[in-house]
Amino acid sequence: MVDLNRRGLVLAAGGAMAAAGIGASSWAAPVAAPSGRKLGYAIVGLGSYGLGVIIPQFKHCQNSRLVALVSGDPAKAQRVAAEYGVPERGIYNYQNYDGIRDNPDIDIVYVCLPVSMHAEYTIRAAKAGKHVLCEKPMAPSSADCEAMIAACKQAGKKLMIGYRCHFEPYNLEAIRRARVGEIGKLRYFRSEHGFTANNPSAWRLKKAMSGGGSLMDIGIYALNAARYMTGEEPNAVYATERTDRSDPRFREVEDMIEFELEFPSGVLGSCMSMYSANQNHILLMGDKGRIELEPGTGYRGNRLWVGNGRENEITPPPGPGANQWAGQLDHMAQCVLQDRQPIVPGEEGLRDIRIIEAVYQSAREKRRIALRA
Amino acid sequence: MVDLNRRGLVLAAGGAMAAAGIGASSWAAPVAAPSGRKLGYAIVGLGSYGLGVIIPQFKHCQNSRLVALVSGDPAKAQRVAAEYGVPERGIYNYQNYDGIRDNPDIDIVYVCLPVSMHAEYTIRAAKAGKHVLCEKPMAPSSADCEAMIAACKQAGKKLMIGYRCHFEPYNLEAIRRARVGEIGKLRYFRSEHGFTANNPSAWRLKKAMSGGGSLMDIGIYALNAARYMTGEEPNAVYATERTDRSDPRFREVEDMIEFELEFPSGVLGSCMSMYSANQNHILLMGDKGRIELEPGTGYRGNRLWVGNGRENEITPPPGPGANQWAGQLDHMAQCVLQDRQPIVPGEEGLRDIRIIEAVYQSAREKRRIALRA
Missing domain, CATH: 3.40.50.720 (NAD(P)-binding Rossmann-like Domain)
Structure with a gap:
């Protein structure tokens, strides 16, 4: 369970997003290099x-x-x-x-x-x-x-x-605004992530090499965003998979998977992942407005709106690096130099994979899967 | 079950969308007055x-x-x-x-x-x-x-x-383009429908008068669109409801409900309904492109894009009436005059209500509900 009060107090007291900790439940912005x-x-x-x-x-x-x-x-x-x-x-x-x-x-x-x-x-x-x-x-x-x-x-x-994306200025700014309450109490998260996998011989489409289909590769951006945008860990999932197995690209791995994430505070998350179309969108709704990114997790060209609808487009302050990859590389180097825990440590990766396993199980068994706290 | 081949043949043979029949599974455009x-x-x-x-x-x-x-x-x-x-x-x-x-x-x-x-x-x-x-x-x-x-x-x-909306030019054009295969084989449908219910004393918020919350009133547009855009009837649903019962508006009826619709052809539908924010969006994805409406079911100002992304905005031909309401009123009058079945008869309303009952049941029981064929 996430200690929302505690996190709220930490933020209110210090405005400090770089507090120690791991994962979405104690999301921390990278510090300057x-x-x-x-x-x-x-x-x-x-x-x-x-x-x-x-x-x-x-x-x-x-x-x-x-x-x-x-x-x-x-x-x-x-x-x-x-x-x-x-x-x-x-x-x-x-x-x-x-x-x-x-x-x-x-x-x-x-x-x-x-x-x-x-x-x-x-x-x-x-x-x-x-x-x-x-x-x-x-x-x-x-x-x-x-x-x-x-x-x-x-x-x-x-x-x-x-x-x-934890080093990408648009995502960092979206997270910051969500955390300081700019859209009020969070209610709903939605993300669609997909791209057209054109090459049937790509390792991504070989289950033995990829471990899974679109969810492992691109849908994980929606899942990770659901966690960093809400700052919570889901406690239940439900998923439905749809794959045309006659398509030579999808003999081994899933194409389309829709999954729902239930968060302890009551926030509902809804995500869609696919390998057969380009889609890159993040929406976070609060009781006082919404934060929207489209594209949200692109290599470049991300856009951000905060408010109601898309009237108020935001240009975020620069991120921790010259770009998201430089920020990521330097963050790891700085953590080593300063003996700090990276903001996205192995435990963060494990959390996503545990949820992904539950999502696959839900799709197989056609039922809601509760996650351990 | 929907007889896709039969419908496909009818369309291919005559281009005739005004064929007899009822409901989404045999969707028919209104004829001129x-x-x-x-x-x-x-x-x-x-x-x-x-x-x-x-x-x-x-x-x-x-x-x-x-x-x-x-x-x-x-x-x-x-x-x-x-x-x-x-x-x-x-x-x-x-x-x-x-x-x-x-x-x-x-x-x-x-x-x-x-x-x-x-x-x-x-x-x-x-x-x-x-x-x-x-x-x-x-x-x-x-x-x-x-x-x-x-x-x-x-x-x-x-x-x-x-x-x-069955008499609204943007929806009719979207349906027509979906039916003639402009975006290829249909894969995925998504719709978000919501508005901010501000008046706690409105009859919509009294369960004894409304029968239910946002799903009955505004989410039904998403559900009905899922059926008329795909031309299919769902055979299973899954839903999750989230309502702040301490909000005086939502003591009796639900605010937010997310529901998934499984269609026999494999199309997956995902819908969101809410009474606490304005949202009006319809997306239909095929294996060759997408059809998008936003707003999709407004009284006016609807917009339509067909292709990939939102490059290709469509201005549809005029609908069957001077506006959607005139088209609706005259359609009923013409059906009486010509002794024809309306394109949205009582059976169409019953279908939505049966699905809505299953959606509510799914949300209550936290499980997938199969629908009778």
Whole structure:
């Protein structure tokens, strides 16, 4: 159960959103980056996200630098290393990966692999004495998540999950306004998240690699937003899945899934996830108005309205980094430098995966599933 | 079960949307009005809808004229009669209402009373030998609806429900484009309908008069749209209600209710109804695009987009009447003149009420409720 009074008091007393704690129930905004020392990152996986999205961000970072790459493709690794100034000793493959333990340049490993490999490469990094930033969704199962958390704890290393929206200015501003009561008492949350998965051979569509379909990959943004926008943890879910199994893209994983989240305060959450259309929308309704984002969790171009309808468009103050990825990379580096818990630690990833498991169970069993407090 | 192939063939063969039949499963567009004879209407109830919305529409009608009023307020009735040219013999109260049987001016009775009075005044009209147009929602219970249908059938009189959106150009155009396959195979329907009920003493908020809360009054637009946009009847529902019972407006009826509709073809419907915020939105997604209306079911100002996103805004061709109410009034008159079944007969109202009963049951019992075919 969420202690709403306590959180309300904390906010009222200090306006402090950066209070200690984890997860949506004690949501905390990232603090500004201290300049100075840069920690070294190893990027594991040179796919479209690791190579195309993450690696180009280091030039925007204050506390993070790229020092190593892990790839199964030696030529690609050489090419990327040359382009980004990664030294020869920073190039690894999946066989010699454990050798990162002997590379003092590497402080943090960022796991950008298919979901099924997250647990293994997180645990091996922790055993090699490295902190870990792991892409979302955290893992195919809550058991995997628990093992990842345990491994990092045992190694005395930090574990953070790549929830970039927690470092994105429009989402941060939406959360801030919700928390200070700008739309009154919260009542209803709605989010639709989807994109058109066009490539039938993408690993996202192979259950053994992805752990699931649209919910794991894109619907998780709606779920995570439901939690950070309301600041609560759901205590029951109901879900219905609709997938055209004759579509070659969806032989193994779900396309469309609608799910409802019941929150202890009475807020009702309703989410839709799909792999067959582009949709990116967040709505939070209170008894005095609404907060709306569309797109809400895009790489760029997000928009925010606060009030009633879409008359009052908001331009938020800058986020903690030059962009959401730089903010995320630097936050992890700062947590290591200052020995703080990341605002989106492994426990945050585990929470989403536990809820996702309940959502899948609800869809299978066609019944409401209560969640443990 | 809906015979999709049969409907598809009918549409492909003739482009004929005005085929015989009832309800969403055989949705039919109203045909153009023949000019000529005007049938006489008695308006029962001079409240905000009957007096403020319906009565001013007769001047736009081709086959309908106002000939009688039924009111419990003699002074108001006299004033309205004088303003609209209703003769003295056309003024009734609730005691002498059955005397309409002796007034040959009256062909059709339009029941604009609180919901709890719909059955009684429909049945008495039928027994008085008059056709009936009854406002939505049809009645507080399906048993009432069945009694209304039986009474009109026994009297050999027509019964139509006031689903104005079936005569509204934007909705008709949206339906037409969905039916001809412009957005491909239908996948998902979503609608949010709400308004801020400000007056705690309104009859809408008294359960004995309204039969229920936002779902009966405004959420029914989302439900009816789910049926006419998809052309299908749901075979299961799931619902969650959230009402602040400490709010003086909501001591007796629900405020917010979220409900899911499962359709036999696999289309998933998701609807939200509320009495505590303004919301009016309809989204229909197909595998080749989407149809969106916002507002979707307003008295005026509706907007329609077809394609992907909101790039392609559509201005529909004119509807069957000068406006949705004139179209509705004239449709009923034409059905009487031509001895046709209205496109939204009593059975259409009964269908919604049966689904609403299942939605309420689902919310009470926190479980999925299967609907009889």
